[in-house]
Amino acid sequence: MATGQGDTETEGESYTRRWEPRLERMKRGWSRYTEHKIGVVGLIILGIYTLWAIAPSVFAPHSADWVAYLGEPPVQSRMSAEQVRSLPHPPAFGDPFFAPLGTNANGKGILSLVIYSARNAMYIGLAAGLLSSLVGVPLGLISGFYGDTWIDEAIQRFVDIMYGLPFLPFLIVLVAIRGITTTNIIIGIAVTSWLNNCITIRGETLSLKERSYVESAKVAGASDTRIIFRHIMPNVLPISFVFLAQDAAGAVIAQASLAYLGLADFTANSWGIMLENIKSQGYIFSAWWWLIPPGVALMLMAASFYFIGFSMEDVTNPQR
């Protein structure tokens, strides 16, 4: 790599030489990925959500502070009693105002709220999923490879202890101790959700390390680290990707569940909070335009994480 002074041509050449095979492999991986329709569908959905998260004002008909009849803030006037009684308003297209998915009991546009909430869900899903994978996968591999030694024992006892604390109540306690903010919810979800990765990957590794190719690698003098990361990890990666996706999706759902129980940062916009509001204000059975969209949005986001995860599984699976 240290080519001394900048001979740009050779440097450029070595650059292409190094990167061409990687690009080639990525291209092949991509073509394998696109074989799966659900993977592509998942990417498209997640792409839309990403756009929503980056620039909600482009897609939403109003800002998140818009109020029916009164319009964008700052508002001076107040609603008449007649107008207040008409809320939550079913979908309206221009008469008396434009709200394609109707409004909630406070006169906020449902479609705008759904779009503005994408950022929150995206952030929570990705952050919690990545955090818990980074902890769970290496620990599971190490624990499985050193199965039945003190290392495995220590990690498994730790997992046992964490497992003994039920996820949702434990999360409630954690959030109550640290305060209800989005960051604390993410940390709480990550702290409680890496266990599934760890335990499943340990089980797989336990079975894999008895296979003959691991034994032959051992005989050939490969170090433990090499066996774990070169020989065993490629075989558990498919499952670990599934778990990264599951954790991201689970985090989105867990956040909604917390909101349902009244534990959410109510200053933020989120689908869980929209659903909490419909429950606490008692419109579950009378305002379908308010009940359905946040749930569907949540479902599609979680589903897109699952779709992508399971398609990735096939790309990384060395057996095919």
Added chain:
Amino acid sequence: MTRISGTYLAKRLVVSYLTLLVIMTLLFVLLRSMPGSFISSMITSGMTAEQIEQIRETWGLNEPLWKQYLDFMINYQTGNFGRSPTYNAPVADLMIRRMPRTLILFGATFLIGFIIGPLVGMYLGWWRGTKKDKSIFSTSLLLYSMPSFWISWLFIWVFNYEFNLLPSAYMFTQFPEFQWTAVTVMRDVLYHIALPIMSLTFIGWVGAMLIMRPTMNQVTDEGYVFLARAKGLSERTVMIKHAARNALIPVATGAVVGLAFLIDGSIIIENVFSWPGMGQIIVSSVLERDFPVAQATFFLLAVLVVIMRLLTDIVYTYLDPRIKFGESE
């Protein structure tokens, strides 16, 4: 039998016990680091300082922390769970009353989910890549992505609000016109449990399927499956007897994962359907700082999970003879 040595089992039992002790310690620390004290609900504005002091004395809050911890550990191991200030009843009675209700809900959904899930996973994994696999798989993922309280609302809407077929809350009819006999009690509970079980299993079975499908698919490439086919066994026999049995190993671990999922699911579902079980009081007790009750529910769920973990490790060795425990290589 021979694969698990007695010493290994004894070791695991001791370790499980120690695990519980650590969990209890953790519980003690966690619940006491929550803001608010559980006697705050008993203190009203008209009380004098002496009265408050009296309450603190009664509930043992004036003891030094190490003494409280020691008392807690000893009491719990001798089955003394203390008294709940909000319910004004011994916690043990509360638990004994609520535990079976939750276990009914748990057991039924666990059973249904872990029968449907692996079966569907087996078929999908075996026929992986076919149109049938793709459509069923993506549909089940959509189901799995629904928040459980939201799908319960939809079920309540359809089955209760619109068509009035099934009750949406409680475990028994509130003011029945019939006599309580063994038969009517059974029928009434079944009638009331239908919607909660539907909502839970509607989502829950997918978890087991998700674990079964990829391992089933891996197993199809194994030599013994090839051999079984070469012997001329029918596709069905090969799938069920040879392939599925090996693919079940990760599902056994998944059962513990499924249990954790069920605990969360049932907490939400019990709250939605006002099911008077443990899931309902674990949330309310934490929020209302009723620490004796919260501690006991956490503790009992922990005991359940620790026992399940022990059983899984034993089941493991029966399913996969390649795994050896308690023997030095």
